[in-house]
Amino acid sequence: MTQVGLSSPSLPMCPSAMRTTLAFARRELREALTSRWFLLYTAAFAVLAVATSFMSLAGTGSHGFAGFSRTAAGLLNLVMLVVPLMAMTAGATSVAGERERGTLLYLLAQPVSRLELLLGKFIGLSAALCASLCIGFGLSAGVLAWRAGGAGVGSFLSLVGFTCLLAVVTLSVGLLISVSTRKASVATGVAVFVWLTLVFLSDLGLMAGSLLFKFRVQELFSLAIINPLQAFKMSAILGLNASLDVLGPAGVYASRTFGAALPWMLAGVLAAWGALSFLAAALIFTRRAPV
Amino acid sequence: MKLQRAIVTFALFVAGATMTPAIAAEYVSTVGAIEKLIESADPGATVRVPAGRYTGNLRITKPIVLEGAGVVTLDGGGEGTVVELLAPDITFRGFTVTGSGAGIDREPAGIRAETGPVTIEDNRIEDALFGIDLREAPNSVIRQNQIRGKDMELGRRGDGIRLWWSHGCVIEDNIVHSTRDMVFWYSEDLMIRRNRVEDSRYGLHFMYSHHTVLSENVLLRNSVGIYLMYSNEITIEGNTLAQNRGASGYGIGLKDCDGIVVRNNSLLANRVGSYIDNSPSSVDSSGVFEGNLIAFNERGMLMTPNTHDVILTGNGFVENEEQVAVHGRGDLTLNTFTRDGRGNFWSNYAGFDADGDGIGDFPYEAASLFESLIAREPNLRLFVHSPAQQAIEFTARAMPAVRPSPKFADTAPLMTPPTVEIVQIQRSHAGLMTVCAICLVGVAVLVLNVMGRSAVLPGPVAALSSEVLV
Numbered sequence: 001m002t003q004v005g006l007s008s009p010s011l012p013m014c015p016s017a018m019r020t021t022l023a024f025a026r027r028e029l030r031e032a033l034t035s036r037w038f039l040l041y042t043a044a045f046a047v048l049a050v051a052t053s054f055m056s057l058a059g060t061g062s063h064g065f066a067g068f069s070r071t072a073a074g075l076l077n078l079v080m081l082v083v084p085l086m087a088m089t090a091g092a093t094s095v096a097g098e099r100e101r102g103t104l105l106y107l108l109a110q111p112v113s114r115l116e117l118l119l120g121k122f123i124g125l126s127a128a129l130c131a132s133l134c135i136g137f138g139l140s141a142g143v144l145a146w147r148a149g150g151a152g153v154g155s156f157l158s159l160v161g162f163t164c165l166l167a168v169v170t171l172s173v174g175l176l177i178s179v180s181t182r183k184a185s186v187a188t189g190v191a192v193f194v195w196l197t198l199v200f201l202s203d204l205g206l207m208a209g210s211l212l213f214k215f216r217v218q219e220l221f222s223l224a225i226i227n228p229l230q231a232f233k234m235s236a237i238l239g240l241n242a243s244l245d246v247l248g249p250a251g252v253y254a255s256r257t258f259g260a261a262l263p264w265m266l267a268g269v270l271a272a273w274g275a276l277s278f279l280a281a282a283l284i285f286t287r288r289a290p291v
Numbered sequence: 292m293k294l295q296r297a298i299v300t301f302a303l304f305v306a307g308a309t310m311t312p313a314i315a316a317e318y319v320s321t322v323g324a325i326e327k328l329i330e331s332a333d334p335g336a337t338v339r340v341p342a343g344r345y346t347g348n349l350r351i352t353k354p355i356v357l358e359g360a361g362v363v364t365l366d367g368g369g370e371g372t373v374v375e376l377l378a379p380d381i382t383f384r385g386f387t388v389t390g391s392g393a394g395i396d397r398e399p400a401g402i403r404a405e406t407g408p409v410t411i412e413d414n415r416i417e418d419a420l421f422g423i424d425l426r427e428a429p430n431s432v433i434r435q436n437q438i439r440g441k442d443m444e445l446g447r448r449g450d451g452i453r454l455w456w457s458h459g460c461v462i463e464d465n466i467v468h469s470t471r472d473m474v475f476w477y478s479e480d481l482m483i484r485r486n487r488v489e490d491s492r493y494g495l496h497f498m499y500s501h502h503t504v505l506s507e508n509v510l511l512r513n514s515v516g517i518y519l520m521y522s523n524e525i526t527i528e529g530n531t532l533a534q535n536r537g538a539s540g541y542g543i544g545l546k547d548c549d550g551i552v553v554r555n556n557s558l559l560a561n562r563v564g565s566y567i568d569n570s571p572s573s574v575d576s577s578g579v580f581e582g583n584l585i586a587f588n589e590r591g592m593l594m595t596p597n598t599h600d601v602i603l604t605g606n607g608f609v610e611n612e613e614q615v616a617v618h619g620r621g622d623l624t625l626n627t628f629t630r631d632g633r634g635n636f637w638s639n640y641a642g643f644d645a646d647g648d649g650i651g652d653f654p655y656e657a658a659s660l661f662e663s664l665i666a667r668e669p670n671l672r673l674f675v676h677s678p679a680q681q682a683i684e685f686t687a688r689a690m691p692a693v694r695p696s697p698k699f700a701d702t703a704p705l706m707t708p709p710t711v712e713i714v715q716i717q718r719s720h721a722g723l724m725t726v727c728a729i730c731l732v733g734v735a736v737l738v739l740n741v742m743g744r745s746a747v748l749p750g751p752v753a754a755l756s757s758e759v760l761v
Contacts, residue, residue, distance in 0.1 A: 029742050073612075073676055081678045127742055131735035138731030145724035153723045160731065203679030211668050220670050233677055245562075246589060246612075248665070248672025 020112050024120020025127065028094070032128035037093075041086045045136040052078050053143040072152075072159060072240050075140065079163050079236075080229050084170040085195050087129055091174020092191035094121050095285070097184040114286045122175060122278065129167040134160070158239030165267070166232045169274035176281040179288070202227050217253040224250070231269040238263050318343030322365065329355055335380070350375045351383070359386035361413070366390045371397070373419065376404040376411075376428075383411050391419040393441060395449065400424040401438070407431045407457060421449035422470060425457045432461045440470035445492050445514070445537075454478040454500075462486060472496040479503065488513060492537065497522040505530060516542045516561065519570075524550040529712075533559040541566040542588065549576035557584040557711045564588040564611065568595050568618075581605050584711040589613065596621030603628050607636040607708030612675065613662055614639065615698065620666055623699040634701035636708040644706045655704040656697040660687035663695040 032038040052074040095118070098104040107117060137160045144156070174191055181187040203224075210220055224230045234244060234254070244251030244262070258265055322345045325338075332338050334354045342362035348371050351357065355378075359365075367373035367390040374388055383402065392399030401419030402411055407428030414436045416422045422438035425431055438451045451470030454460060456477045467473055467488045474496040475481060481503040487510075488494035494510030497503070497519045506528045510516035514537025519525055525548065532542035540562025545551055548570040558564035564585040571578050577600040584607045585591040591611035594601070595618045603626065608614040614637060617623060628634055634655065642653035661683045665671050674680055687694045 026742055029739065033739060076676050077678060077681065124742075127738055131738045134731040134735035138728045138733075138735065141724055141728035141731060145721045145728055153727050156724070157727065199678050200682050203674050203677055204682065207664070207671055207674060207679070207683075210670055211664070214668075215670065217670055220673060224673055230673075230677070237676070246672075247675060248669055250670050250673040 017113070017116055020116045021120045021123065024112075024117055025124035028121050028124025029128050032090075032125065037090060038128055038132060041090075042132040042135055045082055045086070045132060046139050048078050048082065049075060049136040049140040050143055053140045054147070072155065072236070075159065076233060076236055079159075079166070080233060081199060083133065083163055083167050084198060084229065085192070086132075087125075087167045087170040088174035088177070088191040088195050089188055090125055090129065091171045092177045092181075092187035093184045094125060095175065095178040096181050096187035097178075099182060100184050115282055118175065118179070118282055118285050122172065125171055126168045129171060130164045133163055133167060137163070152240075155240045159236050162232055162236045162239065165270055165274075166228070169228055169270050169277075172274045172277035172281065176277040176284070179281045179285040198227055198229050203230070217250045218257075221250045221254050225266065225269050228270055228273040231266045231273075235263060235266040235270070238266070320345050322347035322349040325349055325357075329353055329357070340386075348373060348375070350377060351381055352377045354378050354380035356382040356384070357386075358384055359414070361385050361387075363387065364389060367392070367399075367419075369393065370399075372400045372403045372424075374402045376402065376409050377406065379406050379408060381409045383409065383414065385413045387415045387417070388419065389417045391421070393420055393443075395420065395447065398424070398449065400449070404428040404431060407460075410434070411436060419449070421453060422451040422467065424450070424453045424455075425460065426455045428454075428457045428460075430459045431457060433463075433465060434461070435464045437466045437468075438470065439468045440491070442469065445471065448492070450474050451488065451491060454481070467491065474498065475500040475503070483508065487511070493518045494532070494535070496520075497525065501525070504528065509533075510535060510542075513537065515539050515544050516558075518544040518546070519548045519551065520546045522548050523576075526552045526554070527556060528552075528554045530556045531559070532556060532561060532564075535561045537562075539563075539566070541593075542585075544568070545570035545578070547572040548578075549573050550578070552579045553581070553583060554579070555582045555709070555711055557586070558588060558591075559584075560587040562589050563593045563616075564591045566593045566618075567598050567601060569597060571600055576600065577602060582709045582711070583607070584609065584709055586610055590616040592616065593618050594623055594626070595619065596623070598623065599625035601626040602630055603635055604630045604633050605635065605705065605709055607638075607705075607711075609636070609638045609708055613659075615657055616662065617666065617698055622696070626699065628699055628701040629703045632703050634703040634705060636705040637701065638708075640704050642704065649706050651704040651706060655701040657699055657701075658687075658695050658697040660684060660693060660695055 055074065095104065098107070108114065141156060173194065177190045177194065178187050181190060206220065206223055209215060215223070225234065237244060237246060244255045254262055318341065320343060325340055325345055326349065328338050328340065329351060332355060337356040337358060339358045339360065340363045344364045344366060346366045346368050348367055349365055364387040365373055369390050369392060371392050373391050374383065376383060388401040391401055398421055400421035401416035401423060402414065403424040403426065405426050405428070407425065408430035409428055410432045411423055412432065412434040416436060416438045418441055420441055422440065423433055423436065433452060440448050440451060448471040450472045451467035452462060452465065452473045454475045458479045460478065461482045463482070463484045463486065465486045467486065468490060470491045472491065472493040473486065473488055474493070476498045478500045479502050481500070483495065483503065484506045486508045489511045491513045493515045494513040495505060495508060495517045499521050501523045504526045505517065508530045510530065510532045511534055513535045516532035516535040517527060517530065518541065527543060535542055542558035542561040542563065543553060543565040545566070546568045549572060551570060553565070580601065580603040582605045586607065586609035588611045590613045591608045592615045594615070615623065632650070637655045640651055640655045642651040644651055646652070661680050664683070
């Protein structure tokens with residue numbers, strides 16, 4: 001068992017603990033800025049977002065009609081594919097990487113608690129990811145303003161907001177993977193597998209199940225929203241359309257049954273994924289030997 | 292000299308200001324006053340009604356031209372029909388008509404004509420259950436009226452404009468807002484152009500009404516833009532149908548109609564661009580869709596599997612989530628997607644045009660595994676817009692064994708969409724979006740700059756983090 005830095009429950013209220021956490025956050029952010037993954041992800045996301053905006057406006061910009069809703073569909077797909085991968089691999093390498101390099105032991109030898117360290121990493125990486133996303137979305141917004149007259153500013157901002165939430169949530173999942181593995185390469189591998197499951201396997205499985213077992217709408221809907229990516233997708237579509245009717249019978253069922261509570265439900269699913277993963281990560285990290 | 296002129300001008304201005312009565316209390320009377328004016332006029336004469344507000348229900352029983360000049364309000368006080376035109380050759384122009392009854396059993400209207408021809412123009416109708424109601428009033432003209440319905444739920448509203456057994460009418464340049472339908476019953480040879488219907492149930496609704504031209508109308512945010520039922524030989528030309536997304540949500544819906552021509556319309560962002568249910572219904576008839584821009588709808592066209600002899604050429608199917616869908620299971624091979632070597636433009640066409648004749652070198656085949664899965668199990672639409680959907684489509688492209696048989700084929704797909712003039716229906720927020728773009732990038736840079744810069748760190752952590760970084 002561990003000897004150092006078991007967190008006391010009163011820590012979040014203590015100003016010095018907050019300072020330490022923030023210091024770790026800044027360190028994480030600084031490391032992100034100098035690291036290749038951050039630059040690569042930022043550039044990749046920016047290029048893809050701009051390209052998606054251009055492509056979805058191709059041949060329609062001249063009508064001054066298309067606006068954001070079509071671009072949103074393209075961006076939605078991009079976000080669901082890229083953002084969880086970015087966030088989960090970033091989270092997965094953070095703790096496991098330090099452990100592998102031996103710096104984790106060194107950090108924990110200082111008079112800081114493990115929770116402060118983990119929270120600091122979480123905040124710093126969240127800030128880095130959100131900033132990276134904002135750059136991509138900002139450029140995409142520039143394209144929209146230039147080519148499509150920029151209709152739908154509100155829906156665009158809601159998509160940005162939900163995407164940042166998704167990034168933070170999947171980052172906590174990444175951190176959970178990171179604290180449970182010893183090697184950075186293993187952590188990355190597990191993260192990619194989880195990403196594959198969330199993005200493709202679970203949806204494909206549900207589709208197959210639906211065809212085989214003829215799920216009723218409520219069953220299909222409740223099974224689908226367990227997946228944080230589906231919850232994100234539905235929240236984003238709600239932000240665009242104010243209704244899930246584009247998602248067919250199951251969407252109409254959800255809109256009819258839950259009405260105004262639906263966005264809170266979906267945000268709750270996302271928040272639960274984030275909070276539970278982080279809690280589990282904190283528990284494992286504070287209980288486990290540093291090496 | 293200059294000063295003198297200034298003083299004179301000022302004096303004149305003051306005199307003018309004091310002599311015109313400062314917005315006097317509105318003249319209020321009953322419609323009896325107008326009826327007396329009409330009584331004393333000769334048939335066919337022009338009667339100008341003095342400015343003011345007249346309460347009660349006006350009945351006009353003499354051929355006459357009644358002018359309101361935009362300063363006369365007729366208020367039914369929430370009882371019955373406000374204005375009734377009970378003689379032919381009446382012109383009713385320039386009034387504000389308000390306050391009809393609300394109970395649908397008596398069908399109270401703003402203006403009702405029981406005989407024709409009549410001319411109803413330049414009126415503003417507000418708070419009326421039915422707006423303008425023509426009953427057996429042939430050859431009438433309804434022009435440049437603005438109609439706003441009562442603020443009720445869709446099913447309890449009345450029709451903005453209704454024609455009943457009124458042939459040969461012209462309905463043009465009207466603006467209708469928040470009503471049920473603009474509906475035509477048993478009325479033939481109409482000319483319906485440049486009307487605008489918004490936030491209603493069916494923008495233009497035809498029941499058993501044949502031989503009509505609908506052109507350049509704008510139908511926005513209704514449940515259905517144009518719905519033709521059991522009506523034959525109708526031409527729909529140059530209309531804009533956008534964001535009709537109610538319960539049915541069709542841009543154009545056709546039910547059991549023969550000889551329909553749909554040409555050069557733009558159908559944008561509706562739930563379904565055009566819905567075809569058993570039209571043409573007779574064996575020897577056909578329907579024509581030509582040069583329409585069908586874009587950004589969830590489904591560009593939705594056809595029942597029994598649909599036959601619909602000829603689609605020169606249309607642009609742009610970025611519809613599903614370009615052409617079958618309502619139920621089956622295919623659409625009884626219809627023509629290519630005629631005289633010209634097909635349609637498909638934004639998801641993957642082929643190329645090597646010889647540069649504007650026609651793709653491979654046929655466009657509408658076969659999507661995900662769409663055919665949705666046709667089998669509609670609930671699966673829940674997974675639209677997700678990477679899993681793309682994965683399924685990719686699988687179908689990579690493995691021909693699982694590719695479904697095509698719903699139809701267009702053997703000569705066009706490489707460019709038709710040019711259709713589109714009415715500007717969305718306000719531009721380019722400025723706001725630019726601000727949004729700058730803010731997003733700005734916030735990101737600020738966060739990175741402020742938080743990421745090495746700042747004063749508290750004691751031990753500063754030491755260790757700088758060491759770690761080194």
